[in-house]
Amino acid sequence: MPIGYDLDPARRVCTRCIYDERVSAISFDDAGVCNYCQQLDGLVDQYGTGRPEGEEEFGRILDTIKAAGRNKKYDCIIGVSGGTDSSYMVHQAVHEWGLRPLAVHYDNTWNSAIATQNIARVLLPLDVDLYTHVVNNEEADDIFRSFFRASVAEIEASTDLALAEVMYRAARKYGVKYVLEGHSFVTEGITPVGRNYFDGKYIASIHKKFGTQPIKSYPLMDFKRFLYWTTVARIRKIRPYWYLDYNKEDARSLLEREYDWQYYGGHHLENRMTAFFHSVYAPQKFNTDFRNNTLSALVRNGQLSREAAWAEYNSAPHVENELVEYFQKRLGLSQNEYASIMAEPAKSWYEYPTYKKRFERMRPLFKVLADANLVPRSFYLKYCFPTKIEG
Structure with a gap:
């Protein structure tokens, strides 16, 4: 049997994790x-993840x-979603x-009701203040509906970019120079670009073509704002779990024990739009x-067998009861329109205007910014190199 085919005779699968040949820009050694396993090994060496040198650097x-942050009310910003990683990071902070x-x-x-309750359950006993930006729901739905009608995958990209912009805004308002993020490449991997790209130009271009109302309350981060935050305001982004040993199961147990925090059923399922994206x-x-990102991470860490x-x-992903019906109702889609769009040929981010080529041209700058923690290392690795365009 050829190397890498031990889990599926029809396609090549990594012998260390479960990424297979369908993953964007994948390759295999002898x-x-x-x-991607090799990339993560390099990051462990670079950051000293889970090792004394990583702990010392984070110290x-x-x-x-x-x-x-001396003499300031706050010394860091932490984005919270009600999920495991961000909740536990607030506790540790x-x-x-x-x-x-x-x-x-x-x-x-x-947001799911559980996520909203989890945020309160952790922040209140810790006496941590909350800064919230609530987008106009009709405007948010117009953006989501635009991406759905465009038949591109990144239907929830507007949320990820908006959170980044809102954290920057809060940092500027309170004179904070550090943002802490709960991402762990050890437990989550670094998702290949593939059908997982977003930037401000992409969101604006999709919305311009398919949207019906102007963007007013949505905090769009365009290229100029991105450069301002990273090169002028120089707000640094730190991912503690890139340096420290982190076990998501242990974190969840502590949160449940100490804060009556509730699990929401799976990774990325604390928000109903996110749940729709991942499970449907x-x-x-x-x-x-x-799911192959988290499952592969568990395999690499010895917490789960490859088999x-x-x-x-x-196996079929878990789908929340009435999730599809909720999605249709929120976005004003008839069953026929929903079924028609789902049946349309899939399109990709590179068919619409983006900043991707600009990021690639400016790779030397972003390398410097990544080394200084002014942009996430994952941004540099994913967005600043040419991407194989797949049919």
Whole structure:
């Protein structure tokens, strides 16, 4: 049997994780290990993730954050969603790291009740203030509907970009120079660009073509604002779990025990739009299941066998009851229109205007900014190199 085919005779699968040949721009070495596993190994070496050198580096970063925040009400910003990573990071920031965070939330008006309750359950006992930007629900839905009608995958991209912009705004308002993010490449991987791209120009171009009302309350981050935040305001983004050992299951157990925090059923399911994207839209329309990111991470970390991960990956994703009906009703879609759009040929981000080529041309600048923690390293790795265009 050829290397890499031990889980599926029809397609090549990485011998270390469960990424297969359908993953964007994947390649395999002579041992059948994919380039994404090798990329993560390089990041572990670079950041000292889970090692004494990583802890020491993060300790130095903490000292810098505290010094920069001296005599200020807050010394860092933490984006919160009600999910595991951000909730646990707030706990650690206060109880373990001695920080004075301001929690920031972008409300796209699709939050689950559990997520909203989780935010309160963690912040209130910790006496952490919350800064929230609530977008006009009709405007948010118009953007979501635009992406759905465009038949592109990034239906929830506007939420991710808006949260980044709102955190920058809160940092500027309170004179904070550091934003902490809960991402862990060890537990989540770094999602290949594939059908997972977004920037301000992409969102604006999709909305201009398919939207019906102007953008007013939505916090759009265009290229000029992005450069301002990173090169003029110089607000740094730190991902503590790129340096520290982090176990999501242990984090969840602590949150449940200490804060009566509730699990929402799966990774990325704390928001109903996000849940629709991961459990319905991406698998059914694009034949893309992003569970392979978390499952592959569990395999790499020895928390799950490749066979068990592959079996789960090839099982139907959990779909919340009446989620599709809720999506249709919120966006004003008839069953016929919904079915028609879902049946249309899938389109991709590179068919619409984006900043991607500009990011590639400016790669040397973004390398410097990534080294200084002024842009996330994952942005540099994913967006600043040419991407294989897939048919």
